[in-house]
Amino acid sequence: xxxxxxxxxxxxxxxxxxxxxxxxxxxxxxxxxxxxxxxxxxxxxxxxxxxxxxxxxxxxxxxxxxxxxxxxxxxxxxxxxxxxxxxxxxxxxxxxxxxxxxxxxxxxxxxxxxxxxxxxxxxxxxxxxxxxxxxxxxxxxxxxxxxxxxxxxxxxxxxxxxxxxxxxxxxxxxxxxxxxxxxxxxxxxxxxxxxxxxxxxxxx
Amino acid sequence: xxxxxxxxxxxxxxxxxxxxxxxxxxxxxxxxxxxxxxxxxxxxxxxxxxxxxxxxxxxxxxxxxxxxxxxxxxxxxxxxxxxxxxxxxxxxxxxxxxxxxxxxxxxxxxxxxxxxxxxxxxxxxxxxxxxxxxxxxxxxxxxxxxxxxxxxxxxxxxxxxxxxxxxxxxxxxxxxxxxxxxxxxxxxxxxxxxxxxxxxxxxxxxxxxxxxxxxxxxxxxxxxxxxxxxxxxxxxxxxxxxxxxxxxxxxxxxxxxxxxxxxxxxxxxxxxxxxxxxxxxxxxxxxxxxxxxxxxxxxxxxxxxxxxxxxxxxxxxxxxxxxxxxxxxxxxxxxxxxxxxxxxxxxxxxxxxxxxxxxxxxxxxxxxxxxxxxxxxxxxxxxxxxxxxxxxxxxxxxxxxxxxxxxxxxxxxxxxxxxxxxxxxxxxxxxxxxxxxxxxxxxxxxxxxxxxxxxxxxxxxxxxxxxxxxxxxxxxxxxxxxxxxxxxxxxxxxxxxxxxxxxxxxxxxxxxxxxxxxxxxxxxxxxxxxxxxxxxxxxxxxxxxxxxxxxxxxxxxxxxxxxxxxxxxxxxxxxxxxxxxxxxxxxxxxxxxxxxxxxxxxxxxxxxxxxxxxxxxxxxxxxxx
Numbered sequence: 152x153x154x155x156x157x158x159x160x161x162x163x164x165x166x167x168x169x170x171x172x173x174x175x176x177x178x179x180x181x182x183x184x185x186x187x188x189x190x191x192x193x194x195x196x197x198x199x200x201x202x203x204x205x206x207x208x209x210x211x212x213x214x215x216x217x218x219x220x221x222x223x224x225x226x227x228x229x230x231x232x233x234x235x236x237x238x239x240x241x242x243x244x245x246x247x248x249x250x251x252x253x254x255x256x257x258x259x260x261x262x263x264x265x266x267x268x269x270x271x272x273x274x275x276x277x278x279x280x281x282x283x284x285x286x287x288x289x290x291x292x293x294x295x296x297x298x299x300x301x302x303x304x305x306x307x308x309x310x311x312x313x314x315x316x317x318x319x320x321x322x323x324x325x326x327x328x329x330x331x332x333x334x335x336x337x338x339x340x341x342x343x344x345x346x347x348x349x350x351x352x353x354x355x
Numbered sequence: 356x357x358x359x360x361x362x363x364x365x366x367x368x369x370x371x372x373x374x375x376x377x378x379x380x381x382x383x384x385x386x387x388x389x390x391x392x393x394x395x396x397x398x399x400x401x402x403x404x405x406x407x408x409x410x411x412x413x414x415x416x417x418x419x420x421x422x423x424x425x426x427x428x429x430x431x432x433x434x435x436x437x438x439x440x441x442x443x444x445x446x447x448x449x450x451x452x453x454x455x456x457x458x459x460x461x462x463x464x465x466x467x468x469x470x471x472x473x474x475x476x477x478x479x480x481x482x483x484x485x486x487x488x489x490x491x492x493x494x495x496x497x498x499x500x501x502x503x504x505x506x507x508x509x510x511x512x513x514x515x516x517x518x519x520x521x522x523x524x525x526x527x528x529x530x531x532x533x534x535x536x537x538x539x540x541x542x543x544x545x546x547x548x549x550x551x552x553x554x555x556x557x558x559x560x561x562x563x564x565x566x567x568x569x570x571x572x573x574x575x576x577x578x579x580x581x582x583x584x585x586x587x588x589x590x591x592x593x594x595x596x597x598x599x600x601x602x603x604x605x606x607x608x609x610x611x612x613x614x615x616x617x618x619x620x621x622x623x624x625x626x627x628x629x630x631x632x633x634x635x636x637x638x639x640x641x642x643x644x645x646x647x648x649x650x651x652x653x654x655x656x657x658x659x660x661x662x663x664x665x666x667x668x669x670x671x672x673x674x675x676x677x678x679x680x681x682x683x684x685x686x687x688x689x690x691x692x693x694x695x696x697x698x699x700x701x702x703x704x705x706x707x708x709x710x711x712x713x714x715x716x717x718x719x720x721x722x723x724x725x726x727x728x729x730x731x732x733x734x735x736x737x738x739x740x741x742x743x744x745x746x747x748x749x750x751x752x753x754x755x756x757x758x759x760x761x762x763x764x765x766x767x768x769x770x771x772x773x774x775x776x777x778x779x780x781x782x783x784x785x786x787x788x789x790x791x792x793x794x795x796x797x798x799x800x801x802x803x804x805x806x807x808x809x810x811x812x813x814x815x816x817x818x819x820x821x822x823x824x825x826x827x828x829x830x831x832x833x834x835x836x837x838x839x840x841x842x843x844x845x846x847x848x849x850x851x852x853x854x855x856x857x858x859x860x861x862x863x864x865x866x867x868x869x870x871x872x873x874x875x876x877x878x879x880x881x882x883x884x885x886x887x888x889x890x891x892x893x894x895x896x897x898x899x900x901x902x903x904x905x906x907x908x909x910x911x912x913x914x915x916x917x918x919x920x921x922x923x924x925x926x927x928x929x930x931x932x933x934x935x936x937x938x939x940x941x942x943x944x945x946x947x948x949x950x951x952x953x954x955x956x957x958x959x960x961x962x963x964x965x966x967x968x969x970x971x972x973x974x975x976x977x978x979x980x
Binding site: 169186195224242259261263268283 | 358360470493494495523524526527528529530604605607608610611692694695696713714715716717718719720721723724725726727728729730732773774935938939942944947948
């Protein structure tokens with residue numbers, strides 16, 4: 152399967168969020184899935200210094216054997232963001248016409264909670280994405296499905312949404328994502344598979 | 356063959372196993388840590404084969420162990436981040452003079468773009484200084500393939516060989532065809548060679564003879580590298596004027612950059628390319644071909660213009676006048692990591708192409724994001740220490756800006772950030788204790804406090820403490836002992852509980868070591884015990900001489916991973932006035948402001964209870980676990 156767009160370019164995904172949200176797991180699953188499909192991939196996570204609660208980003212480049220790990224600015228076909236404020240850091244990497252999928256979770260830094268710093272409104276993100284000529288897709292965390300009485304893993308839920316609602320679906324097949332999930336989660340397999348499917352089937 | 360997704364660091368480790376390395380050592384440091392980390396979590400790959408893998412006390416020790424094994428005829432790998440090479444270098448240059456017997460590969464990871472803090476140093480400079488060969492991989496796959504070649508080169512030249520990766524390669528995950536079996540043992544006889552001409556440095560004759568040998572070994576490596584075809588020159592298919600020299604990760608952006616530039620008038624078939632893998636020795640033969648076949652040459656390398664200077668020198672030697680585009684003419688930066696942008700900037704500067712700048716620059720929306728300074732985790736014992744230092748300084752009658760609190764490497768530096776604003780500076784492993792003594796001798800009138808973590812103290816903190824004891828320098832040292840090398844991803848260290856050390860290891864207990872050095876005023880305190888901690892700090896600030904406080908409590912993340920909580924803290928909404936003191940003073944990520952009362956995220960809170968000390972309304976309640 153060839154990456155979409157110009158076949159000679161890699162398909163680029165820029166992931167952002169806060170440490171602990173599972174954004175790197177999304178990157179890992181996508182890498183494993185495309186590897187199962189026989190596509191080359193380079194997955195470059197940047198964890199920063201914090202174990203939890205710091206900015207985390209990851210860059211995925213799919214479909215090209217030798218490829219530089221960093222996505223150029225205006226080069227990402229897809230941005231997957233799991234935190235509203237941090238999502239702004241991905242805008243400069245969005246390709247005009249690319250998809251910007253935001254899981255609109257708010258993880259307010261302490262200074263924001265104490266009223267010492269501002270926190271962006273959702274419209275600010277939307278406006279920036281539109282200025283970058285991207286397609287803005289926002290999903291409220293209130294839509295997260297429950298699995299056996301507990302919230303399903305939101306990162307995998309978001310991956311399911313991306314497979315259906317963004318260009319990712321043209322690169323990664325649902326069954327490869329399922330297979331990668333099974334390999335990655337020897338425990339909690341069913342709840343992750345459920346989350347993927349529920350995200351995929353979510354009506355927006 | 357087995358095609359697996361591995362990281363650059365894992366590829367390095369797997370390459371060393373495949374090359375039959377017998378001894379593998381290192382000290383943790385982002386972006387290099389996962390090489391040893393991977394091996395330690397996969398003992399099935401090496402343990403029964405008699406391979407020795409360890410986290411050493413510091414990089415110098417790690418290097419010396421690997422070098423000893425290589426002197427004895429075995430293959431050995433040592434791993435470190437760039438800062439670690441500064442620590443190890445005293446021994447590296449000495450071993451460079453002597454040469455080795457079994458292959459010795461020194462893996463160093465540089466961090467252009469600073470993903471993990473510290474200087475943006477270019478360790479290629481160390482290869483030139485020590486006349487040691489240095490190879491650099493442009494991708495994860497190449498990292499795996501280069502390791503056996505580095506060992507081969509090392510053995511054939513009897514010289515240690517550097518293998519350098521940068522963050523973007525060492526941290527990347529990519530599919531690699533791994534050869535099976537993973538470990539290929541080598542039959543080696545142990546060498547016990549006594550030759551003081553080679554293995555000592557006593558005397559000018561010995562050292563100068565070794566220096567001559569060293570230079571000859573590097574000369575020899577030039578031929579071998581050519582035979583091994585490590586560097587690749589590809590002549591343009593059509594006659595053109597542009598040549599590109601690229602090394603390391605910059606090479607991996609080349610194809611994409613050429614393709615993009617082709618939309619603005621470049622014909623990629625008119626470009627000659629030299630990929631440099633051996634950054635030392637500089638591949639003069641191949642570079643000569645590049646110079647002879649190009650009118651102007653773009654040099655793509657991150658950080659310092661080393662290849663560029665070599666190329667200029669060579670052009671002069673050959674009497675060729677060429678325009679060289681790179682850093683020295685101001686086209687590209689010496690700062691930060693490179694991407695396809697630098698390829699385009701370079702090509703467009705070289706050929707005068709009109710590439711619209713908006714192609715490289717997106718919408719800078721990040722300035723609208725909320726600032727997110729990193730702080731310590733929920734339940735982190737360091738929180739208690741920072742709070743108590745601030746309290747102790749206040750109670751001793753000083754303002755915070757009157758008391759110097761030196762900082763060190765690792766999680767303990769997070770005290771520099773709000774809400775604590777406790778720590779003033781950060782230099783290098785162990786430096787907090789030396790810097791503190793400098794402030795004292797400078798004539799400061801207020802107390803001086805030094806802070807350091809456990810692993811950092813073992814690494815390089817003991818000599819400066821000995822110095823302070825010898826000269827009875829009045830200072831208070833707080834060793835923040837959380838039992839793990841935490842910031843680099845939870846490696847064990849000499850002070851880690853024996854439960855978590857490799858079988859047969861013994862824990863080195865700081866509680867015995869520090870008084871053993873001759874520290875009379877020494878306390879061991881639990882940083883969760885805020886009152887006691889504050890009281891001891893206050894006491895220490897008023898005493899003469901060297902005082903050491905061992906603030907001891909295991910890293911909360913590690914304890915939580917085992918399901919251990921110290922208790923449970925809840926908010927009594929009847930009593931909470933939403934004064935927010937708890938959040939203002941502790942900055943704990945588990946606390947948030949609810950509608951009528953503060954809220955605690957029970958998945959993060961480990962019940963440390965430090966917030967209880969900040970509440971004037973007794974609205975926070977703790978149950979012991």
